[in-house]
Amino acid sequence: MLLSKREKRPLTLILLLVLLAPGMLFAQEQPQQQAVSDSLLQEATLEKIVQYALDHQPMVKQAQADQEIVEATIDGKLADWFPQINFVYNYQHNVDLPVSVIDGRAIQLGVDNTSSLQFTATQTLFNRDVLLASRTANKVRIQAEQQLGATKIDVVVNVSKAFYDVLATTQQIKIGQEDIIRLERSLKDAQAQYSAGVVDKTDYKRAQIQLTNGKATLKANQEALKYKLDYLRAMMGYPPNGTLNIQYDTLAMEGEIAMDTVQALSYSQHIDYKLLFTQRELQKANLKYAWWAFLPTLNAFGAYIANYQNNEFNELYAQRFPNSYFGATLTLPIFQGGKRNARIREQRWTLKKLDWNMVNLENNLTTEYSRALASYKSSLSTYLALKENVVLAEEVYSVIQLQYRSGIRPYLDVTIAETDLRSVRINYFNALYQVLAAKIDVQRALGQINY
Numbered sequence: 001m002l003l004s005k006r007e008k009r010p011l012t013l014i015l016l017l018v019l020l021a022p023g024m025l026f027a028q029e030q031p032q033q034q035a036v037s038d039s040l041l042q043e044a045t046l047e048k049i050v051q052y053a054l055d056h057q058p059m060v061k062q063a064q065a066d067q068e069i070v071e072a073t074i075d076g077k078l079a080d081w082f083p084q085i086n087f088v089y090n091y092q093h094n095v096d097l098p099v100s101v102i103d104g105r106a107i108q109l110g111v112d113n114t115s116s117l118q119f120t121a122t123q124t125l126f127n128r129d130v131l132l133a134s135r136t137a138n139k140v141r142i143q144a145e146q147q148l149g150a151t152k153i154d155v156v157v158n159v160s161k162a163f164y165d166v167l168a169t170t171q172q173i174k175i176g177q178e179d180i181i182r183l184e185r186s187l188k189d190a191q192a193q194y195s196a197g198v199v200d201k202t203d204y205k206r207a208q209i210q211l212t213n214g215k216a217t218l219k220a221n222q223e224a225l226k227y228k229l230d231y232l233r234a235m236m237g238y239p240p241n242g243t244l245n246i247q248y249d250t251l252a253m254e255g256e257i258a259m260d261t262v263q264a265l266s267y268s269q270h271i272d273y274k275l276l277f278t279q280r281e282l283q284k285a286n287l288k289y290a291w292w293a294f295l296p297t298l299n300a301f302g303a304y305i306a307n308y309q310n311n312e313f314n315e316l317y318a319q320r321f322p323n324s325y326f327g328a329t330l331t332l333p334i335f336q337g338g339k340r341n342a343r344i345r346e347q348r349w350t351l352k353k354l355d356w357n358m359v360n361l362e363n364n365l366t367t368e369y370s371r372a373l374a375s376y377k378s379s380l381s382t383y384l385a386l387k388e389n390v391v392l393a394e395e396v397y398s399v400i401q402l403q404y405r406s407g408i409r410p411y412l413d414v415t416i417a418e419t420d421l422r423s424v425r426i427n428y429f430n431a432l433y434q435v436l437a438a439k440i441d442v443q444r445a446l447g448q449i450n451y
Contacts, residue, residue, distance in 0.1 A: 039239065043247045046163050049236060053159045054152055054451070056237035063151040070144040077133035080124055088118040093313075113316045115308040123300040125328075128292035136285045143278045150271045152451035153444065155235070160440050162232040164433035167248055169225045171429035176218035179422050183211040186418070189404070190411060203411035210415060250432070257435055259442065261377065265369045267362050269447030276361055280354045287347040293333065293340040302326030365445065372441035379435035386428040393421040 039056070041048055054060055092115070097108040124130055187207040194204045229244060238244065267273045307321040333340075397417040403409040443449050 040242045041238075041244065044244050045247045046160065049163055049232075050156055050159055052238065053155050053236040057155050057159075057235070058237055059151055060148075060155055060237075063148040067144040067148050070140060074133070074137045074140060077130070078137060080127070080130040081134065084122045086120045088120070089116075090118070091115045111309045112311045113309070113313050115316055117306040118303060119305075120303040121301065125298040125300055126295070127297050127299070128289055128295065131292065132285060132289045135288075136282055139278060139281050139285070143275070143282065146271065146275050146278060149451050150275060153271055153449050156449060156451070157440055157444055159232070159235045161437045162228070162235050163246075164437050166225065166228045166232055166246060168430050168433045169221055169228055170246065172221045172426055173218060173225060175422060175425050175429075176214060176221060179418070180211065180214050180218060182418065183207065183214050186401075186411075186414060187211055193407075193411075206411055206415055210418065253432065253436060257380065257383070257432075257439065259376070259439055261373060263446060265366060265446060267365055270365055270445070271447065271450070273358075273361060273365065273447075276354070276358055280351070280358065283347070283351045283354055287344070287351055290340070290344040290347045293343065296330050296332040298331075299329045300326070301329065369442070369445040372438065372445045376435065376438035376442050379431060379438045383428070383431040383435045386424060386431050389424045390428050393417075393424040397421045 041052060092113070094110060094112050094114070097110050097112070099106050099108050101107070187204070190203040190207040194201055230240070232238075233240060233242065233244060268277075303325055305323040307323060308317050308319070309321065310316045310318065397414075397420075400409050400413050400417045404411060404414045440449070
């Protein structure tokens, strides 16, 4: 059956939509996929991970939003210093005109239609609210900036520690994989010795037990690594399913271990001290604000009013009756039942409380620095000792393994040497990352991590 031209047009449009729809959907999905891929790290080094966290972490974004909110609030407060200009339009139709009795006669006053255009302006000359806003604007900005810096410091510390925790587990997995290769080789040796009648089946069973335990430990570490990578992604603000190719250089990290352990603690460099000091400065301003309650408030004002009156609506705006004025208002509070004195005492005691808070913070910072330094020195001592033990444990295992193959040593000695080697290597890498994490705590306590 042949189709007419009118019938062919809808069919042609449907075919075009069917053909173009996949392309249109692909075009919509492609930018989104491209944006996700652009936000992933190709090489996840510690420096890049930290920078990524500073750019994408939700807590940092929230602190930046708080900073913008503070800036907008300051602008709103300072706007009260500028003239406040308003315009009011009014129209009124009087259904029944008001009546006044004059000399015994009832006389209607006014007209049927009235309208007015009113321009008013006020200017604050002195007001303690706007004075407080102008005096404290810079300090409030500094406080918002310090709070953002404190958030960034916490993010850097947490991300760095999470990174080192991932590395420690990664090294445990690597060591576990190497141990399994070694244990499988030992199992073959034990089987050969048993088949040759040199030893009984006890060695073979022990090798089997060690291999099974090694595989179980490896599986546990692999599962733990998944969680630790997810935790690191969360600390970074990284896409949950995004690939994170951890890159690290053990030798470079070993070179970053050393630090000066005789540095003097300076409270003023610590972000917590800076925040509390700024809060104390703002409280001083609040105390002055309480005293300013005894001062008068002075405002200037002015207005221009164009009045229109007529009984006929069409002629309402034919003639203008202007009215204008200006003046000033001085308001002096005389007695408020002791409210102002109570407010002053409240602010004064709040300031004294902050003084004691600063003393307490100095004590806490001293304790924090002492604890962090002790942890660093302890971790460094452990790391140096284990670094030497790794070399010794490898030599002992190699010698005992050769002696066992020669029939000189029992397999129990091989088991002990294998366990010692695995423990020493795991503890060595754990100590390496522990000393790096402890160094971060020392730097934070000294106030050397700043953003």
